[in-house]
Amino acid sequence: MTETNLRITGLSKSFGGVQALDGVDLTVPAGQVHALLGHNGAGKSTLIKCLGGAFPPDAGTIEVGGASYPRLSPRESIAAGVAIIFQTPSVVDSLTVAENIFLGQEWTRHGRIDRRAQEGVAAGLLQRVAASCSPRDRVGELPMGQRQLVEIAKALSRSASVLVLDEPTAALSGAESDALAERVEDLRAQGLAIVYVTHLLGEVERLADAVTVLRDGRVTHHSAVAGHTRRELVEAIAGRADAVHRDSPAAESGDVPIGAPRAPRLTVDGLRGPGFGPVDVGVAEGEIVGLYGLIGSGRTRILETLFGRRRATGGTVRVGDRAVTATRPSDALAAGIALVPADRRRQGLFPGLGAQDNALLPTVRSLARRGVRALGAERRVFGALSDAVGLRPVRPRLPAVAFSGGNQQKLVLGRWINEARTVDVLLLDEPTQGVDVGARQEIYQVVSSLAEQRSAAVLFASSDPEEIVALAHRCLIVSAGRVVGELSGAELTEAALLSAVHDASPAPSEGAV
Amino acid sequence: MTTATTALPTPRALAGGGLTAVRRNPLLMVLALMVLVFQLTTGSFLDAGNLRGIATDAATLAIVAVPLALLVISGYLDLSVGSTLALGGLVAGWLAGQQHQSPVVAVLGALAAGAAVGAVNGVLCCYLGLSAFIVTLGMLTAVRGLAQQLFPLPLSSFGSGFAWLGGSRIAGIDAPVFIAALVLLAGALFLALTPAGRHVFAIGVNREAAYLSGVNIRRTPFALFVVTGVAAALAGAIKASVLDSVVAGTSGAGFELTVLTAVLLGGVALTGGSGSVFGVLLGVLFLGCLQNGLTLLNVPTFWQQMAQGSALVAGAALAYFGPRLTR
Known part of the structure; x- marks a missing residue:
């Protein structure tokens, strides 16, 4: 014994x-x-x-x-x-x-x-x-x-x-x-x-x-x-x-993109910045593209640069056919690009503020009439948004810190998925970090339906192969700041992702970027 | 689970809900108790004349406390308000008394001086990212020095026109009290009903998240610095008008700490992100009543100061231990 x-x-x-x-x-x-x-x-x-x-x-x-x-x-x-x-x-x-x-x-x-x-x-x-x-x-x-x-x-x-x-x-x-x-x-x-x-x-x-x-x-x-x-x-x-893993959307709609090529929504050409690039990425309307790579591979930097959180040193970004130069997040938002950051506590959440204030912060101004908040409209938008993301509990004034990790993430996500905002390009960084299994599925569904119903382009970064397979139609492999491979359709499996990254990292020196 | 969060003011809370107000602001009960004790011990505390005195004294405090509270909620601080108050009083007094300008011009001159001080604070803190504590601590000394350099001699006798600001009555209310009421109302409406009011809370709670949500994290706090400077100068002009004299070296000395005490007693978190204008009103009234009552009881000044300081520490202890005791 x-x-x-x-x-x-x-x-x-x-x-x-x-x-x-x-x-x-x-x-x-x-x-x-x-x-x-x-x-x-x-x-x-x-x-x-x-x-x-x-x-x-x-x-x-x-x-x-x-x-x-x-x-x-x-x-x-x-x-x-x-x-x-x-x-x-x-x-x-x-x-x-x-x-x-x-x-x-x-x-x-x-x-x-x-x-x-x-x-x-x-x-x-x-x-x-x-x-x-x-x-x-x-x-x-x-x-x-x-x-x-x-x-x-x-x-x-x-x-x-x-x-x-x-x-x-x-x-x-x-x-x-x-x-x-x-x-x-x-x-x-x-x-x-x-x-x-x-x-x-x-x-x-x-x-x-x-x-x-x-x-x-x-x-x-x-x-x-x-x-x-x-x-x-x-x-x-x-x-x-x-709650068992839902079938990959790639499998469900795998034949659609081939038969009906959709218009590109996000086009990134030769984007460069400190520690990454040049990177080319194209995401079509309604398409969900994953960026898979290890921590330090540059995937977060690519997203943050697209969002204007970091300066690009070269390259062009277009949303539809409009060129976008975002030097600040507010520029990116004005161009229809939104980001759900990875570090929810530091970059996403307002812990002491109520759920409604959290979810509607970027929307309050656009709903307001002549500088005065439209309280009725805010309540209505929040109600609809809570339904759409499956927020629990639906209590507009409960401080965000009192919600579970999954529901906090729904609040952050809800900022960009509501009737008062049109987001053409949604960027997500580790969308389900610290989120439990049940809420994870709900978040995938919310993101998928945003892509399908509103023809938004979704680009998300993840270090979890399971998540990439569950959510992405197509996946780009990122290593040392470059896109080194692409997987889609039936090739997109956990095993393929793991071996792609393994092959791509030349030396065990990641974490340096 | 142990995090205590102060509820944000919403229009509903503004409209009424007396019970919730008591629950959220234990200071309200303390204030009521204190008023009762002072009335019983002095017998004259609640006389109309005395209440009017309290209101006038508290008015200048409230005028500065409201914008300062907004600044603190957004995560900043202004320690220079006492010196700005002196500068504002001096500029107004100089324009009205020495330059024989109209009271309107005198007041506008003071406000411009306050706006200038606030703008310097705002640029350094919001746009250059320097620490508000250090910048405004420096400005506290620098502005006082500037005031003494510009106006080395005491100013007095500003004329009957200028006395209007501190001495006249509007709709039966003393002008300073009327102005303070307007400031309180404006502050409460701003927080509850404008998008910028939401931004103030958001910036105070999490600047980075506010920035990533597309909020302009510099403009709103900058504006609040300017408004705080303007308010301090206005309070200075009112004091100058009431006293009909200003001395550069002593006017408003220590005022910044009294205002900050009122703001913190009113439940505004020094770490930013929470607080209400109603709380600030209570904090201001509490200090006003405490000082007046103790004076009526002939308590020496240093005892009054000890009471004021102890109240702040007791308030902090109450905020910390209160939720634990009731659990």
């Missing part, structure tokens, strides 16, 4: 009237990776926070390494051997790697920090996680993947026996994700009990020994990885059978 390292029994927690966790059991033996799946709002974060001591549970016990706790403070949690690595690394950018690892537990000699000793130990820890950075590097200058390894090294320095990784690959490129997966395998071999929170089923299949799915605060599925199918997992997460 393997020694059990983490055992959570009957854990419950409610906030106000909402039961966030309801009698959750989770057991992770030493030397196992346990995947934790579920919608945003399913209770994963609450579970982690109870484990980390941020919230006291209402009922249940947490056992770590044989000792049992009805509740933990953050300090007790660390002392018990629990280390939590959050999505975005919580490291101090201005300190060095070694200083970060020993933050709060500095080694001192005659009352002064013993840098040399710290750096020596840090080097050993970095080696253990196979990080390529040096103890003296400043953390702010490291790529995301390395920062995450620094955090794991920090956890090891506190002799953690339970490691919780909260969507660790969300901010990583493909190569970095692969490297992280290897580290997770090493750490498992070293006897850590690992809780791995993710949305990606591929990661579950690769890494996990067991899976627990949460929905509405309860465990809806629990099994060893070998004992289930992908379909079962998706159903357990979504709670309904219809």
Whole structure:
């Protein structure tokens, strides 16, 4: 029998009237990776926070390494051997790697920090996680993947026996994700009990020994990885059978573009900017084109330059037959080009403002009469927009921060999909990042119907092959700032995308751009 | 779940809903309680004459507090309003008293001076992207220095025409109070009913997202800096008219902190993105009543200052702990 390292029994927690966790059991033996799946709002974060001591549970016990706790403070949690690595690394950018690892537990000699000793130990820890950075590097200058390894090294320095990784690959490129997966395998071999929170089923299949799915605060599925199918997992997460990947629109309408060539809506010729180009892209009316590439391949820069967020250094952009020179987002918007940015928190959302203010911000002025807001029209447009994107709950004054990730994205998307605005070209960057499976399908449907019903051209960037296949009619492969390949129709499969990027990257030097 | 968000004013909230107003503005109850205590202890607090005094004192505060609140909601700050107030009073007094210009010209001159200060602040903060705290802290000193350089001697005796601004009555209300009421109304309508009012909130909450939504993130805050400068100068002209004298070195000294205290007491978040004109009105009335009541009770000035400062800290503590206690 393997020694059990983490055992959570009957854990419950409610906030106000909402039961966030309801009698959750989770057991992770030493030397196992346990995947934790579920919608945003399913209770994963609450579970982690109870484990980390941020919230006291209402009922249940947490056992770590044989000792049992009805509740933990953050300090007790660390002392018990629990280390939590959050999505975005919580490291101090201005300190060095070694200083970060020993933050709060500095080694001192005659009352002064013993840098040399710290750096020596840090080097050993970095080696253990196979990080390529040096103890003296400043953390702010490291790529995301390395920062995450620094955090794991920090956890090891506190002799953690339970490691919780909260969507660790969300901010990583493909190569970095692969490297992280290897580290997770090493750490498992070293006897850590690992809780791995993710949305990606591929990661579950690769890494996990067991899976627990949460929905509405309860465990809806629990099994060893070998004992289930992908379909079962998706159903357990979504709670309904219809949420299984919808058929690719490319398959549905695959023969239409060939028989009836449609007018080009977006034409990009030789677009260049710092770090990318020249790039040629054409998107027809009603067409959805994907830009697939790793983080750092330049796909975000291409979209941001089209939107006027960055300066182009050359090339032409046309919407229909009008030439567009966008030096600011407002210029692009005036020309009918809109962007849904990748970083919703920083670039998309107004967390403290109500849902209606969020969705109608760019529209308020055009609805206004003689400088006075048309409140009735605003309400009506918001109502129609909520229906169109499937917003839940439909509460115009509820602050955006109170909505789930998927519904926040619907609010940002809704800005450009409403009756008071005509968007000819919709650009989306990672359209479903941090969005749960159910809302993901709805967002795909909204984007597809925008293309079909309003003949808009859609150009979206994604690092998720599953998403490209589900949404795109045609896909351009981006690497090192250039379009290096194109897939469409029956060729457009996940396997083809993965191998295309693999072939395209000449050296493992991405992340530099 | 722990994020406390202040609801935005909407026309419905403006129209009424007394209960919601109390729930959202605990200051309203504190204010009512304070008025009650002062009335019981002094016996004369609620006399018409005293209330009129409070209103006149609070008027200049309100005139500056409203545009300053809008500026703070959009994520900026103006610490130079005390010095701008002095400059405005001096320019108006000089034009009316020394140059024998009409009161209208005197006031317009003051407003122009205020607009100039506001425009400098606005260009540096909004278009060049410098820190509003640093720029306006610098302008606080620089404008005071300029005022003293231009008007080294105290100015007084501005003539009966200019006294009209501070002393006459419009529709039975003292002119400064009437002007303050107009400013409050304009501020509330601006926030609730204009697209630019939405932009103010959006810019304060998330500048980057506002920019990517096509909002002009420079023009609106720039205009607010200019309006704040104009308002400070107008308040200065009113004070000069009421007192019939201005001294460059002391007029409006510390005023910026009093206004900011009123704005923050009124529930405007220093981090931007939330606040209401109704809250600002409460903040202004609170400070006005506190000062007046304590004066009636013959409380020494330094105790009054301690009370004012403590009120701000208590308000911050209440905003922080209040939602937790009621949960």
